[in-house]
Amino acid sequence: MGKVGKSSYLFHNVYIKSFASVVGPKEYNGPLGSYFDKHYDSLLIDGEKSFEKSEIAYLKSSINICLSKANLNDNDINIIFCGDLNNQIAISSYAMRDLNIPYVGIFAACATATLGIINSAFYLENNGLYALSCTSSHNCTAERQFRYPNEYGTQRSCTYTSTVTGASSILLTNIKTNLIIRRATIGKVVDGKFKDSQDMGRAMAPACYHTIKRHMLDFNLSINEYDKIFTGDLSTYGSNLLIDLFKEDGIDITSKHEDCGKMIYELNCDDVTSGGSGCGCIGVVLSGYILNKLLSGELNKVLVLATGALMNPIMLAQKDTIPAICHAISIEVIK
Amino acid sequence: MGKVGKSSYLFHNVYIKSFASVVGPKEYNGPLGSYFDKHYDSLLIDGEKSFEKSEIAYLKSSINICLSKANLNDNDINIIFCGDLNNQIAISSYAMRDLNIPYVGIFAACATATLGIINSAFYLENNGLYALSCTSSHNCTAERQFRYPNEYGTQRSCTYTSTVTGASSILLTNIKTNLIIRRATIGKVVDGKFKDSQDMGRAMAPACYHTIKRHMLDFNLSINEYDKIFTGDLSTYGSNLLIDLFKEDGIDITSKHEDCGKMIYELNCDDVTSGGSGCGCIGVVLSGYILNKLLSGELNKVLVLATGALMNPIMLAQKDTIPAICHAISIEVIK
Numbered sequence: 290m291g292k293v294g295k296s297s298y299l300f301h302n303v304y305i306k307s308f309a310s311v312v313g314p315k316e317y318n319g320p321l322g323s324y325f326d327k328h329y330d331s332l333l334i335d336g337e338k339s340f341e342k343s344e345i346a347y348l349k350s351s352i353n354i355c356l357s358k359a360n361l362n363d364n365d366i367n368i369i370f371c372g373d374l375n376n377q378i379a380i381s382s383y384a385m386r387d388l389n390i391p392y393v394g395i396f397a398a399c400a401t402a403t404l405g406i407i408n409s410a411f412y413l414e415n416n417g418l419y420a421l422s423c424t425s426s427h428n429c430t431a432e433r434q435f436r437y438p439n440e441y442g443t444q445r446s447c448t449y450t451s452t453v454t455g456a457s458s459i460l461l462t463n464i465k466t467n468l469i470i471r472r473a474t475i476g477k478v479v480d481g482k483f484k485d486s487q488d489m490g491r492a493m494a495p496a497c498y499h500t501i502k503r504h505m506l507d508f509n510l511s512i513n514e515y516d517k518i519f520t521g522d523l524s525t526y527g528s529n530l531l532i533d534l535f536k537e538d539g540i541d542i543t544s545k546h547e548d549c550g551k552m553i554y555e556l557n558c559d560d561v562t563s564g565g566s567g568c569g570c571i572g573v574v575l576s577g578y579i580l581n582k583l584l585s586g587e588l589n590k591v592l593v594l595a596t597g598a599l600m601n602p603i604m605l606a607q608k609d610t611i612p613a614i615c616h617a618i619s620i621e622v623i624k
Numbered sequence: 625m626g627k628v629g630k631s632s633y634l635f636h637n638v639y640i641k642s643f644a645s646v647v648g649p650k651e652y653n654g655p656l657g658s659y660f661d662k663h664y665d666s667l668l669i670d671g672e673k674s675f676e677k678s679e680i681a682y683l684k685s686s687i688n689i690c691l692s693k694a695n696l697n698d699n700d701i702n703i704i705f706c707g708d709l710n711n712q713i714a715i716s717s718y719a720m721r722d723l724n725i726p727y728v729g730i731f732a733a734c735a736t737a738t739l740g741i742i743n744s745a746f747y748l749e750n751n752g753l754y755a756l757s758c759t760s761s762h763n764c765t766a767e768r769q770f771r772y773p774n775e776y777g778t779q780r781s782c783t784y785t786s787t788v789t790g791a792s793s794i795l796l797t798n799i800k801t802n803l804i805i806r807r808a809t810i811g812k813v814v815d816g817k818f819k820d821s822q823d824m825g826r827a828m829a830p831a832c833y834h835t836i837k838r839h840m841l842d843f844n845l846s847i848n849e850y851d852k853i854f855t856g857d858l859s860t861y862g863s864n865l866l867i868d869l870f871k872e873d874g875i876d877i878t879s880k881h882e883d884c885g886k887m888i889y890e891l892n893c894d895d896v897t898s899g900g901s902g903c904g905c906i907g908v909v910l911s912g913y914i915l916n917k918l919l920s921g922e923l924n925k926v927l928v929l930a931t932g933a934l935m936n937p938i939m940l941a942q943k944d945t946i947p948a949i950c951h952a953i954s955i956e957v958i959k
Contacts, residue, residue, distance in 0.1 A: 291751075374712075376711040382813060386813050388813075391631045391811065392810070392812055393732075394731040394739075396731050416626075475728065600714065607677070609677075
């Protein structure tokens with residue numbers, strides 16, 4: 290492994306062993322429905338009475354599928370990096386009660402999906418055999434916490450994104466497989482001075498722009514290095530802002546760029562409005578769609594950028610702005 | 625670096641370069657007051673109108689002092705691991721807006737103090753020169769969030785611990801100094817089935833017991849390996865439970881054990897009751913008292929165990945229990 294430039298790292302021995310995605314009904318009925326390993330028809334599952342406990346069940350389901358695909362159990366895993374959107378990342382911590390795995394709680398809002406993989410990579414270059422990187426979100430736990438309970442029927446603005454109900458687990462190893470984590474760039478906090486909690490996409494676009502630029506600068510690459518550049522979750526509005534920011538540099542990213550938030554739902558202004566969001570959004574698009582497209586040979590080398598809005602409702606009530614962060618990894622197929 | 629046993633690690637190149645502690649008035653007036661680098665006379669500081677923004681100012685102050693002691697600035701630092709008790713670790717993320725450092729948000733409640741050091745150690749064995757590990761807590765942000773606003777004047781039980789107002793920063797490096805991080809053990813989530821948010825000490829004691837046992841087993845050590853075993857923050861009640869758990873194994877830890885929560889305040893039943901708590905408690909006792917005692921030669925080899933209660937108020941309202949975790953590091957003086 291080697292440090293490259295200000296914020297980036299090149300890995301030589303970090304591979305993906307298995308991965309799993311579990312989603313709720315709306316995600317299963319979306320354009321990517323057939324890519325997910327498992328879906329539930331309800332937001333309350335496994336007989337649980339609360340949305341929080343159902344989110345824990347979604348997360349545990351994705352971990353179980355991921356481990357069983359690798360023919361391993363929790364005792365085989367050396368470390369788990371896990372985080373979610375709930376206060377005190379309670380979903381992750383409560384899910385860990387039943388697993389005999391040393392646990393590192395991480396938080397980067399929706400950027401948790403790639404941050405867990407980067408931390409796993411730092412770990413695996415020297416230690417152990419297996420690291421799990423997991424994350425989840427749930428529409429009913431997140432909407433209540435960050436905006437309003439769904440039951441209020443609050444009117445949503447057109448920039449609004451809907452929190453994905455889903456969980457993602459990715460098992461990383463230093464034993465060679467066909468999928469390698471090659472490069473990573475750790476983001477810094479970037480504050481674009483946005484204040485609207487119904488427009489997270491645009492709030493995160495400047496951080497995403499900063500991390501892509503940093504990645505290209507540190508590795509001396511152009512965007513043509515990658516088949517696709519996946520962001521998540523910028524929404525239609527945030528994606529357009531990202532495209533505009535690159536246009537100012539004379540770079541057209543439109544042929545390379547896809548946003549996981551735009552991919553997971555059919556977009557319309559009544560329900561989903563401008564896309565999906567939440568740790569689970571880029572999580573399940575990565576462990577459902579992107580990794581399968583790499584395995585099938587339809588993609589060969591991709592950059593994945595998870596973006597997180599780092600505010601909480603108290604800071605917004607105090608009239609502060611929404612800082613954001615974006616962490617990048619590249620994934621390649623090796624023959 | 626090498627993995628040792630199920631959950632532990634031996635480091636060869638991870639040193640402490642500088643450290644800083646900043647506390648509020650109650651901590652300065654306590655038994656350890658003279659050890660801290662800086663104190664403020666108020667809980668609202670730097671002209672800020674909210675407790676959250678004051679906690680951000682405490683945290684930034686500790687980072688600035690830590691960097692200035694090392695004659696470095698933020699541009700010299702390769703990575704920062706930071707977390708706090710606020711929802712979405714907002715204090716850490718907002719403090720990062722002014723720093724040009726790639727940022728990894730972590731959460732382990734009060735166990736964040738050692739988790740940041742362990743993550744820094746994983747990082748530094750291969751990469752970069754400097755990693756910062758920082759944490760903070762504030763009495764008025766935490767009490768409101770986890771129990772009741774102080775202004776309510778709620779009656780406190782005798783098991784209650786008072787959240788410390790303070791921030792701690794520790795700069796780690798792979799360039800040799802006199803203080804080495806030698807061993808680490810990453811905890812797993814342990815749920816002792818406690819439910820009382822006014823008795824976090826006893827809720828965390830089983831996790832602490834588990835991590836000490838794991839550490840001794842992985843490295844084949846007895847407690848006599850260390851001059852002192854510092855826990856934080858178990859309170860008087862949690863400390864007694866920890867001592868009792870070891871008594872059942874026929875091991876008397878009383879001559880080795882100190883609890884940071886019991887050390888930071890004069891204990892009495894009217895105000896502080898059974899001790900201090902919060903990320904900042906073991907944080908400032910470590911970066912104020914313990915590291916100075918190592919530098920002065922009064923201690924030579926210590927085990928530091930930060931313990932975290934991983935619940936949030938929503939999980940307790942749903943009648944769930946309080947899971948806990950404990951992460952350990954050993955610090956040694958080298959000549």
